Amino acid sequence: MHIFIDESGTFTGSPSQPSVSLVGALVIPDARLARVERQYRALRADLPNDKGEVKGRLLRERDVDFVVTMLARNNVLLEMKAVDMGMHSGAAVAAHQERQAELITERITERHHPNLRAQMEGLRRRLEKMTPQLYVQSAATFELIATVIDHATLFYCQRIPKELAAFHWVIDGKGKGQVTDWESWWSLIVIC
Secondary structure (H helix, E strand, O other): OEEEEEEEOOOOOEOOEOOEEEEEEEEEOHHHHHHHHHHHHHHHOOOOEEOOEEOHHHOOHHHHHHHHHHHHOOOOEEEEEEEEHHHOOHHHHHHHHHHHHHHHHOOOOOOOOHHHHHHHHHHHHHHHHOOHHHHHHHHHHHHHHHHHHHHHHHHHHHHOHHHHHOOEEEEOOOEOOEOOHHHHHHHHHHHO
8 A cells, every 4th residue: 555644734823823734644555556646647637736736725625526536436545633733832842742752762771782872862852852843743643654554454454455565655755855854853763
């Protein structure tokens, strides 16, 4: 199966007004990928875009219906995690981030290899320095990945079991041809 992950929103806000951001994963069975790509290409020609990229905010209800109907016919899953930053204070985000950073090294002792200790301390420092919006996006992404693994496994084991043989992850990065420190950090954490 192929899992395509992207985000929408700024992952910033204030308690005085709603500010919803989300990360989403589109899960397409390998057996249906070529068909979905072909069908989407045909639909895409009529979809509104911004600098050549189709943007959800520009879609009309009819456009969404066409795309969703096509995807549903192809056993595609869509998973999303949303956060309204208007419901969270900066202090609460900072406290959560601090606790998660502490957990990275909480059980590391002198008995662990010095290289491992140094690597874990480095990961902790990078998390501590992460901006609040990237931290929130990272937390939402981890939640999304766990949900995708749970739901896609159960969904496809009953419908197309051979799809469980390989998971191909494609994550839309912040910039073309470059990996940000945040992307590098969480890709290392996912592997751990």
